[in-house]
Amino acid sequence: MTELPVPRGPLTPDRPLSDLTWLRVGGPAEWFFQPADEADLAAFLRDLDPAIPVFPMGVGSNLIVRDGGIRGVVIRLGRGFNQIGVEGRQVTAGAAALDAHVARRAAQAGVDLTFLRTIPGAVGGGVRMNAGCYGVYVADVLVRVRVVTRSGELMTLAASELNLRYRGSDLPAGAVVTEAVFEGPAGDPDALERKMADQLARRDATQPTRDRSAGSTFRNPAGHSSTGRADDSHDLKAWKLIDDAGLRGARQGGAQMSEKHPNFLINTGTATAADLEGLGEQVRKKVFQSSGITLDWEIMRVGEPAPVSQ
DSSP states (O other), rough: OOOOOOSOOOOOEEEOOGGSTTTTOOOOEEEEEESSSSHHHHHHHEEEEEEEEEEEEEESSTTOTTTOOEEEEEEEEEEGGGOOEEEEEEEEEETTSSSHHHHHHHHHTOOOGGGGHHHHHHHBHHHHHHETTTTEEEEHHHEEEEEOOSSSEEEEEEEEGSSBBBBBOOOOTTOOOEEEEEEEOBOOOOHHHHHHHHHHHHHHHOTTTSSEEEEEEEBOOOOOOOTOOOOOGGGHHHHHHHHHHHHHTTTEEEEEEEESSHHHHHHHHSOOOHHHHHHHHHHHHHHHHHHHHOOOOOOOESSSSOOOOO
């Protein structure tokens, strides 16, 4: 067995991950590391055997961990990485800060980052996936990020270096985002609070927010600009394609495509990761048969399937 570096933060073998994902499924991490701070993370990655894979995990809001778990080291940032500060129109947030908390703290200071209020997740994942809502994307407001590379090097990268695009970026392979700086337009704090309240009401009216889901399951199959904006004149909605294929409410085991919003894959209470991913693949197959369009997953699927019983 390869010997791992000894960090200051907790390093736990065979840590179950199902309780850390919004879908509540998945096997264990071979190793689960919670760095004490940025220096602890950098030293650990510097001394870690380069052959050992690393997976940075956020709050598990957009993730299916397969039933066999994840080999290597899963890194999850915690309290040492969730600070939020505001100076002028710039908001600095640790990668573990929840998007919703960043939006609220910014609004209180008169900075409009309200699009983050209804995005389920944390800053690190939001940067990596160029998260967006209501026509605004991380790419529109991101100034720079701090990362720790797989080799343990601390780097500051300008937003322009990340090639942010629809649900994607070019962060260095294996890099862990530790902090991001945003700059939003000025706004009246009370008006921004009302705007966020309206967004929450709209979300709750159209999405299954009380069910176990991971947000939108599939990307909208449309042309998008480099910042992630859709060309509305040619915009196709994944939910409509799923609905037209007769898959609203479709089930496999304990997994279901939501009756309320058919692009939401939900765990009705007994689903395995295999149920969820299997249903998603069935939806992709049937939507292609129905429309000729191949849906791309928006939910990240990681790890290995459960071992096959002999």
